[in-house]
Amino acid sequence: MKLRTVLELPDCQVLVQGDPEREISKVFCCDLLSIAMGKAPANGVWVTVMGNKNTLAVASLTDTACIILAEGVTLDEGTLKQAETEGIAVLASGLPVFDMALQVYKAGLA
């Protein structure tokens, strides 16, 4: 599945687009950055409620393709700019983590 499919999901707002042609490997859910650091899959879609600058740092270092902020969480302007520079897509949704991840899974990883 390409990132484009995730960007087009109805319940998400695209904050940073990233590269729509990037191939997605997996969907991953985790709010503890210490664990995400070791476990987030390269080229994955990471669904989390942890929205701070360190979320982006972890995403960048693990080669995450896309962060989806669930439960209405957002990132500050500066961090979004940084995501753009690093080519990481950032989406926001009001849905809970599981529901959001399930949508990604059903859209092309099932």
Next chain:
Amino acid sequence: MSEQLVFTYEIPGDDFTRAGEASSAIKNKLKMLGVENSAIRKVAIAMYEGEINMVIHAKGGVLTVTISDEEIVMVLADKGPGIPNIEKAMQEGYSTAPEEVRSLGFGAGMGLPNMKKYSDEFHIESEVGVGTTVTMKVFI
């Protein structure tokens, strides 16, 4: 690349949001040098965990990275409080991180275990009241 490249970074001790800058910089350099992605990922994870540890526990420190044809060597040296029981600190889930750090999503007791897991060679020396030095190698 025929000679060694050495990079040194001062890790600030008071700014949690800047932790990771050195790891990102090294990651980009390794990419430019054409190092394999799996090795870059290992270096990035091990180094970032080390940076975070120095910010949380040691009020910063110095990170030196040496890149040669065969390996990437990371040395993280701090003058923090030291680790009284290294064996305990190496256990997954054991943490002495303060609450404010946990609320940012860190401090789950995965730092040192991740550093060991993602490096090919791992060595830690620590003395209470003096500081801690971690040396990690990733072969390329």
